[in-house]
Amino acid sequence: MSSNATATVVRTGAGSRFVIYTLLALFCLYYLLPLYVMVVNSLKPLSEIQAGGMMALPDVWTLAPWKSAWSTAQIGVEATGLRPFFWNSIVMVVPAVAISTVLGALNGYVLTKWRFRGDTIIFGLLLFGCFIPFQMVLIPMARMLGLVGLAGTVPGLVFVHLVYGIGFSTLYFRNYYQQFPTELVRAAMIDGAGFFTIFRRIMLPSSGPIAVVCVIWQFTNIWNDFLFGASFSDFDSQPMTVALNNLVQSSTGVKEYNVHFAGAIMAALPTLLVYIVAGRYFVRGLMAGSVKG
Amino acid sequence: MGFLDIKNATKSYGAVKVLHETDISIEEGEFLVLVGPSGCGKSTLLNMIAGLEEITTGDIAIKGQSMAGVRPADRNIAMVFQSYALYPNMNVGQNIVFGLEMHGVPKPERDTAMNKVADLLQIKHLLDRKPGQLSGGQRQRVAMGRALVRDPDVFLFDEPLSNLDAKLRVDMRTEIKKLHQKLKTTIVYVTHDQIEALTLSTRIAVMFGGHVQQLGTPKEVYDNPANMFVAGFMGSPSMNLFPAKIAVENGKAVAKAKLADGQDATLPFPDARGFERHDGREIILGLRPEAITDRDGADRNSQSVHVIDAHVDITEPAGSDTFVSTQLGGKEVTGRFRADVDVHPGQTFPFAINMEKAVAFDPKTEERVS
Ligand SMILES: Nc1ncnc2c1ncn2[C@@H]1O[C@H](COP(=O)(O)OP(=O)(O)OP(=O)(O)O)[C@@H](O)[C@H]1O
Numbered sequence: 033m034s035s036n037a038t039a040t041v042v043r044t045g046a047g048s049r050f051v052i053y054t055l056l057a058l059f060c061l062y063y064l065l066p067l068y069v070m071v072v073n074s075l076k077p078l079s080e081i082q083a084g085g086m087m088a089l090p091d092v093w094t095l096a097p098w099k100s101a102w103s104t105a106q107i108g109v110e111a112t113g114l115r116p117f118f119w120n121s122i123v124m125v126v127p128a129v130a131i132s133t134v135l136g137a138l139n140g141y142v143l144t145k146w147r148f149r150g151d152t153i154i155f156g157l158l159l160f161g162c163f164i165p166f167q168m169v170l171i172p173m174a175r176m177l178g179l180v181g182l183a184g185t186v187p188g189l190v191f192v193h194l195v196y197g198i199g200f201s202t203l204y205f206r207n208y209y210q211q212f213p214t215e216l217v218r219a220a221m222i223d224g225a226g227f228f229t230i231f232r233r234i235m236l237p238s239s240g241p242i243a244v245v246c247v248i249w250q251f252t253n254i255w256n257d258f259l260f261g262a263s264f265s266d267f268d269s270q271p272m273t274v275a276l277n278n279l280v281q282s283s284t285g286v287k288e289y290n291v292h293f294a295g296a297i298m299a300a301l302p303t304l305l306v307y308i309v310a311g312r313y314f315v316r317g318l319m320a321g322s323v324k325g
Numbered sequence: 326m327g328f329l330d331i332k333n334a335t336k337s338y339g340a341v342k343v344l345h346e347t348d349i350s351i352e353e354g355e356f357l358v359l360v361g362p363s364g365c366g367k368s369t370l371l372n373m374i375a376g377l378e379e380i381t382t383g384d385i386a387i388k389g390q391s392m393a394g395v396r397p398a399d400r401n402i403a404m405v406f407q408s409y410a411l412y413p414n415m416n417v418g419q420n421i422v423f424g425l426e427m428h429g430v431p432k433p434e435r436d437t438a439m440n441k442v443a444d445l446l447q448i449k450h451l452l453d454r455k456p457g458q459l460s461g462g463q464r465q466r467v468a469m470g471r472a473l474v475r476d477p478d479v480f481l482f483d484e485p486l487s488n489l490d491a492k493l494r495v496d497m498r499t500e501i502k503k504l505h506q507k508l509k510t511t512i513v514y515v516t517h518d519q520i521e522a523l524t525l526s527t528r529i530a531v532m533f534g535g536h537v538q539q540l541g542t543p544k545e546v547y548d549n550p551a552n553m554f555v556a557g558f559m560g561s562p563s564m565n566l567f568p569a570k571i572a573v574e575n576g577k578a579v580a581k582a583k584l585a586d587g588q589d590a591t592l593p594f595p596d597a598r599g600f601e602r603h604d605g606r607e608i609i610l611g612l613r614p615e616a617i618t619d620r621d622g623a624d625r626n627s628q629s630v631h632v633i634d635a636h637v638d639i640t641e642p643a644g645s646d647t648f649v650s651t652q653l654g655g656k657e658v659t660g661r662f663r664a665d666v667d668v669h670p671g672q673t674f675p676f677a678i679n680m681e682k683a684v685a686f687d688p689k690t691e692e693r694v695s
Pocket residue numbers: 338341343361362363364365366367368369370517
């Protein structure tokens with residue numbers, strides 16, 4: 033990919049190149065504008081926003097809105113700030129992502145290297161699970177969680193995301209392992225390695241790119257989820273997204289826009305970080321299955 | 326009962342039978358080569374011995390013990406794969422001892438074994454490299470090392486040389502042969518290269534269409550092919566096969582084959598081959614190129630060299646020999662002449678035919694006639 037960066041397919045003239053870059057710059061600006069607005073307004077006192085200077089840089093720079101959003105703002109009935117909900121989200125996302133990735137890898141391993149009668153049907157059903165709209169499962173899922181005593185808890189949310197995540201993570205790993213040479217698995221079998229040893233010692237060490245793709249995908253989806261969070265959590269198990277909504281809704285009297293902006297950035301920050309750290313592997317991993325070499 | 330017994334084994338995928346009833350018994354220390362064209366079931370049979378493929382019916386036994394239900398790891402076999410199948414995340418040393426580690430051999434012993442094998446194969450300087458940093462030939466050696474270190478009862482090789490270039494292939498072939506002579510371990514070796522089969526094996530199983538066509542020593546398979554498939558497959562250039570007719574003249578059997586000018590060439594069979602009882606029968610006569618040569622190149626020990634004058638169609642100098650083609654029975658027939666024979670296309674030239682080496686086949690069944 034990077035090796036042929038210098039070899040452009042079509043040679044463009046300077047004029048048309050200027051037009052292209054100008055257009056791209058404009059698009060970039062258009063996309064970055066909201067981010068600019070959020071950052072700028074989260075760093076100024078409310079009075080400046082009310083005075084109508086949305087686009088202007090702050091006259092007085094302040095971190096007060098961030099502090100308020102984090103630890104003192106009114107969420108629903110209590111003035112706890114977003115902090116407890118941020119931890120709720122972390123405690124929900126980390127196990128959900130980790131477990132769904134590991135299970136997806138195991139599923140992909142079995143579906144490609146330990147094939148059995150009916151394996152394609154099972155894979156088809158898992159895939160089908162990916163594309164069932166969230167809304168359809170809300171009521172059955174609520175009933176299920178109630179029955180097993182997980183309703184309104186963080187483990188309950190972990191479970192829901194896990195079930196939804198496995199379809200995608202299995203799809204990723206199955207397609208990746210399809211390209212993985214079966215002779216390696218056979219060689220390891222003859223060498224005396226068992227099912228899990230082969231998985232751990234042979235498959236996993238070569239699974240870096242697809243694991244990154246899977247983790248990013250699951251992390252952003254689960255972190256950003258609002259519907260399941262709103263449906264299956266109680267006040268003290270709410271994830272960040274739901275709490276942010278409550279923050280914006282529950283402000284009595286004046287709307288503290290600067291605090292809302294700060295809260296919104298906080299809610300978006302983890303996914304942003306994941307992309308910045310691992311984004312390049314994301315593209316690489318997605319390409320790895322489709323083209324070789 | 327042999328060291329490795331394949332007893333009436335078959336393999337089917339659903340309704341498709343890819344390996345028909347196969348019986349092979351191998352003695353300890355033998356080098357059996359399974360050879361045949363692509364898709365004939367060689368790898369399938371090898372994988373069945375390894376335990377990587379289920380046996381549909383029949384049985385395979387090693388040292389008299391049935392391998393039914395025995396895991397590949399517990400069969401005390403080692404295998405070298407066509408793609409080498411080196412673990413990409415481990416270095417050469419780790420690759421070699423992985424099997425020992427899995428079988429619970431303690432580290433000091435593993436290291437001793439690794440060093441011994443690395444010495445034997447001259448790969449000591451590569452031990453810390455990853456497979457991705459090796460050339461094809463080096464990978465091949467490492468794959469061999471991984472098999473050797475286990476000191477197994479049987480080595481299984483699936484086309485181990487087919488990914489190497491021609492020169493390296495010949496070198497490695499010699500090395501494998503040397504290794505076998507040194508270690509005397511039983512080997513089952515798959516290839517589609519008949520030269521590899523002839524040079525390496527103590528016995529060859531020629532396979533085609535899921536059937537073992539012939540099982541025998543290289544000499545048996547080469548000199549006495551059981552049918553036309555084996556005759557055509559083994560040997561390069563391949564055996565000349567052309568239509569002829571058996572006749573009895575003066576109480577002796579001869580083969581009559583049409584020359585280019587429409588005349589019959591008369592080729593007397595050696596005595597005591599019993600062809601007299603086939604008087605008048607149409608056959609396909611098989612003659613290896615080296616059984617058709619110039620007058621002075623002919624085998625002096627043969628009692629049955631017969632010279633015919635035939636029209637030279639093509640000459641192909643090949644360095645050590647010159648291949649000379651003519652027409653017999655309406656087919657192009659190639660002889661192997663000495664390189665310095667002065668022969669040119671268009672000439673009529675004496676061809677010395679060694680009928681001791683002639684074989685006959687039935688044109689319909691393609692089986693041997695004797
Ligand atoms: N999983 C399978 N399902 C159905 N048919 C199969 C399967 N595996 C192999 N076959 C068929 O079995 C036959 C024998 O295959 P095998 O791999 O043993 O051939 P081979 O002699 O090793 O050929 P090559 O020289 O190309 O490696 C082939 O016709 C192949 O199509």
